[in-house]
Structure formats: C-alpha cells, structure tokens
Amino acid sequence: MIKVVSFDMDGTLIRKDYVEYVWLEAIPELYARKNGMEIEDAKEYVMNEYLKIGEAAIEWYDIKYWLKKFEIDCDWRELLESHAYMLKLYPEVNEVLENLRGEYELIIISNAAHEFIEVESRVLGLNKKFKHIFSAVTDFGNTKKSSDIYQKICGILGIENEEMVHVGDNYEFDYVAPSKAGIRAFYLDRDGSMGSNGENVVKNLKEFEERVKLLKNK
Incomplete structure (x- = not known):
C-alpha cells in the first residue's frame, strides 16, 4: 500500500526557466564581464567546464563551487534571489x-x-x-x-x-x-x-x- x-x-x-537561466545565462554573463569576453564565447567555455564535471558529480549542482572555479566575485544568495521572479x-x-x-x-x-x-x-x-x-x-x-x-x-x-x-x-x-x-x-x-x-x-x-x-x- x-x-x-x-x-x-x-x-x-x-x-526549468529559473535554473536554466542561472546556469546558462547569468553565470556566463558574469564570466564574460569579468574577462572582457563576448557572451557567446563565455557561454561555450562555461558549458564545456560544466560538461567536464557531468551531472553525476555533486559539484555539478554546487553554485558556490562554480563561482569559485570561475573566480566570479558574486554573492550566490544575491544571484539566486535576483532571478527568483522567474520561478x-x-x-x-x-x-x-x-x-x-x-x-x-x-x-x-x-x-x-x-x-x-x-x-x-x-x-x-x-x-x-x-x-x-x-x-x-x-x-x-x-x-x-x-x-x-x-x-x-x-x-x-x-x-x-x-x-x-x-x-x-x-x-x-x-x-x-x-x-x-x-x-x-x-x-x-x-x-x-x-x-x-x-x-x-x-x-x-x-x-x-x-x-x-x-x-x-x-
């Protein structure tokens, strides 16, 4: 029973609009801004780094891990809250x-x-x-x-x-x-x-x- x-x-x-935007748009945009890159180049780089880890690894889901890896000076709480209207x-x-x-x-x-x-x-x-x-x-x-x-x-x-x-x-x-x-x-x-x-x-x-x-x- x-x-x-x-x-x-x-x-x-x-x-999935919210999580996809955070991972596939917001983080690449922050990375592009930090490194003076074109947004499409940043998206390609960030996605390739995600794929190296893969969704079977717990790091895939850890936003603090990725912000540190990409050396992005951003508070993860502020990042998640700022796009919460999409939920x-x-x-x-x-x-x-x-x-x-x-x-x-x-x-x-x-x-x-x-x-x-x-x-x-x-x-x-x-x-x-x-x-x-x-x-x-x-x-x-x-x-x-x-x-x-x-x-x-x-x-x-x-x-x-x-x-x-x-x-x-x-x-x-x-x-x-x-x-x-x-x-x-x-x-x-x-x-x-x-x-x-x-x-x-x-x-x-x-x-x-x-x-x-x-x-x-x-």
Whole structure:
C-alpha cells in the first residue's frame, strides 16, 4: 500500500526557466564581464567546464563551487534571489498536490543543492505543501543516480520501499534508480521525447495522479 508520494523538483514541479537561466545565462554573463569576453564565447567555455564535471558529480549542482572555479566575485544568495521572479510551477501542480495530500505523505527528492531549494521552496510556498524536502547532494553527498539515496529516505521515513511511489523527469535519476531500490517509479516525459506510452511513463502530473490512484489498494 502506498503511503508516500515523492516528486522530483525542477522539471517536474517547477518549470526549468529559473535554473536554466542561472546556469546558462547569468553565470556566463558574469564570466564574460569579468574577462572582457563576448557572451557567446563565455557561454561555450562555461558549458564545456560544466560538461567536464557531468551531472553525476555533486559539484555539478554546487553554485558556490562554480563561482569559485570561475573566480566570479558574486554573492550566490544575491544571484539566486535576483532571478527568483522567474520561478513558476507547472499549471497542474497545485491541483494534483491538493488531491493527493489528504491520503498520502508528500515529499520532494531533488538533486538540487539546498541553496537552490531554499529559494525555490520559499518563493513558491513548497514548504507548506510537502512534509519533507530532501537534497540528494546536500543531505547525502551523492546524486539520485544512486539507488541508496531512495533506500535511505525510506528508512528515515520509517516505511518499506514498496510503500513509496516517485515521479521525475530524469530517466536515470527518477526512474531507473528508484526502481532498483524496489520503489514504484514513473518517468515524467513532458515533451514526449521518449516516444513511449508505457505503463511507467506519464506526460504530466495529472496522469501521474491517476496512476497513483490505481495503485491505492495494491
């Protein structure tokens, strides 16, 4: 029986405009200004440096690490706060959460570092909607690619792995890893890039809500 419904955050609950702007526009712009570079050259350099690290490494998500690496003299809090106006939930999110919160404990398991989570959750009021918000990289020193993260969280919550269901938009982190841990997982394919309508693929969170209801007594 499902007791806990778990969501990824960016790309699942929250539109990616904010995080993509911070990483792909704001930081390259600061780097270009510091080094007297053309913005497109700075973007190419910064992106190449990101890719050298890769999204499986915890440094990928650490804004303090990148500001130090690029020698950018900027307060990370000011950087994140200055673009917080861009934060938006996907349109179906509030309705889905309201429909599920009466029957299930709602949590977030994200790869985002606490620096981002603090701003995003405060601005969008997520702290009021979720019992727990976990950062894989900050709380556990690892990414969600490790199925151990999901197992540890089930232990913290005092539930069996099969009593949780998780949804997210990264196939490896949000579907493969929790599935390996024995957690029922759904891949959120908002843009249809997987070209699949399998039983474990949903196009939006309303579809996910319906799948959760079908699992209610299983």
